[in-house]
Amino acid sequence: MTTYDFDQPYERRGTDSEKWAAYGNDVLPLWVADMDFPAPPAILQALHKRVAHGIFGYGGVTAELSEAICNRLWEHYQWKVTPDQIVFQPGLVSALNVSCRAVCPPGTGVLVQTPVYPPFLSAPVNQGLQLNFAELTVKRSSHKLQYSIDFNAFEAAIQPNTRLFMLCNPHNPVGRCFSREELTNIADICTRHDLIICADEIHCDILLDQPRHLPIATLSPEIAKRCITLMAPSKTFNIAGLYCGFAIIQDPSLRKRYQQAANGIVPQVNLLGLTAALAAYTQCETWHKELLTYLNGNRDFLVDYIQEHLPALRTTIPEGTFLAWLDCSATGITGNPYEFFLRQAKVALNDGQRFGQGGKDFVRLNFGCSRATLTQALKQMKVALDLLN
Numbered sequence: 001m002t003t004y005d006f007d008q009p010y011e012r013r014g015t016d017s018e019k020w021a022a023y024g025n026d027v028l029p030l031w032v033a034d035m036d037f038p039a040p041p042a043i044l045q046a047l048h049k050r051v052a053h054g055i056f057g058y059g060g061v062t063a064e065l066s067e068a069i070c071n072r073l074w075e076h077y078q079w080k081v082t083p084d085q086i087v088f089q090p091g092l093v094s095a096l097n098v099s100c101r102a103v104c105p106p107g108t109g110v111l112v113q114t115p116v117y118p119p120f121l122s123a124p125v126n127q128g129l130q131l132n133f134a135e136l137t138v139k140r141s142s143h144k145l146q147y148s149i150d151f152n153a154f155e156a157a158i159q160p161n162t163r164l165f166m167l168c169n170p171h172n173p174v175g176r177c178f179s180r181e182e183l184t185n186i187a188d189i190c191t192r193h194d195l196i197i198c199a200d201e202i203h204c205d206i207l208l209d210q211p212r213h214l215p216i217a218t219l220s221p222e223i224a225k226r227c228i229t230l231m232a233p234s235k236t237f238n239i240a241g242l243y244c245g246f247a248i249i250q251d252p253s254l255r256k257r258y259q260q261a262a263n264g265i266v267p268q269v270n271l272l273g274l275t276a277a278l279a280a281y282t283q284c285e286t287w288h289k290e291l292l293t294y295l296n297g298n299r300d301f302l303v304d305y306i307q308e309h310l311p312a313l314r315t316t317i318p319e320g321t322f323l324a325w326l327d328c329s330a331t332g333i334t335g336n337p338y339e340f341f342l343r344q345a346k347v348a349l350n351d352g353q354r355f356g357q358g359g360k361d362f363v364r365l366n367f368g369c370s371r372a373t374l375t376q377a378l379k380q381m382k383v384a385l386d387l388l389n
């Protein structure tokens with residue numbers, strides 16, 4: 001017996017949704033990474049109560065929220081973080097940009113693993129910095145894709161002027177949850193080259209069949225000193241539009257550099273975001289558990305459907321995130337597959353080319369939607385592909 005019904009359809013057109021407004025009414029949007037589910041009832045109740053108070057002056061982070069985050073980090077990861085080590089941020093894309101600004105003097109570089117969430121590619125450029133690329137290795141077997149890290153290539157990509165490595169874990173778009181061994185290798189290499197690690201772990205609570213997430217900062221106190229860890233309740237509880245996230249920076253001088261880089265540019269978190277975050281982290285455990293069961297089901301359905309009905313496509317089997325990464329190179333699509341699925345299938349996906357090297361001929365599909373929407377989108381993609389042949 002479940003408490004929450006993730007199958008229930010909700011109309012998102014005409015509700016300020018970026019995802020649903022970007023394309024025509026005849027297009028099913030499975031692109032930008034938010035989900036089509038309402039936030040958990042406990043968050044809605046907390047927001048209703050806050051709105052009913054009626055006064056929306058400048059807000060501030062409460063001790064209760066900071067403590068809730070510290071307790072959660074301890075319970076989930078045995079990670080001892082104190083409230084002063086948490087820097088609240090309205091969004092994690094801005095935190096990626098602030099991290100580049102804080103860590104990298106002009107003329108230095110930032111290492112990223114491609115294909116990767118596009119703001120990883122734009123944040124260094126926004127700060128006038130160089131990009132160093134370490135492409136992930138992909139193994140193709142029938143309809144599946146498996147990504148791993150080539151550690152020689154990873155180390156070889158580091159230049160004498162590289163200062164920062166931006167890690168995405170769980171990884172968007174390839175859906176990997178990196179193992180302790182992989183993270184230890186990464187940490188060792190970053191230590192050897194004296195790199196700061198900005199670890200974007202926004203998807204850390206969306207684990208599919210994975211027992212637990214491992215923040216890279218928890219590997220050792222020495223590693224923690226070189227980490228800026230980014231987390232948020234936004235993806236997990238579908239409150240991305242409320243803009244509340246945070247950076248955990250345990251080294252005082254790194255934290256100071258980060259705060260200085262954000263000073264006067266990054267505003268405080270919206271107070272409704274703070275209200276939602278507290279409810280998310282303290283009252284939504286059952287909802288979260290059931291969400292993961294539903295997303296696991298969507299992931300399995302997607303992989304099975306592709307195997308059975310779209311055999312020319314190859315897909316990742318995401319270990320985390322609600323994002324699948326599809327290789328269209330064997331489909332016979334001429335031109336950009338994103339354009340193809342948009343025009344011929346009326347399904348809006350993300351264009352793989354925007355994710356950097358290793359993204360050509362790929363699209364990203366967001367399965368954080370009802371099973372009915374996912375099924376309909378896949379059916380439309382199948383019809384379009386069938387017509388090709």
Ligand SMILES: Cc1ncc(COP(=O)(O)O)c(C=O)c1O
Nearest residue numbers: 033091092093094117172200202
């Ligand atoms: C890895 C990653 N970081 C950051 C973000 C966006 O964060 P925010 O909305 O807090 O700026 C996303 C959204 O998809 C993401 O996948």
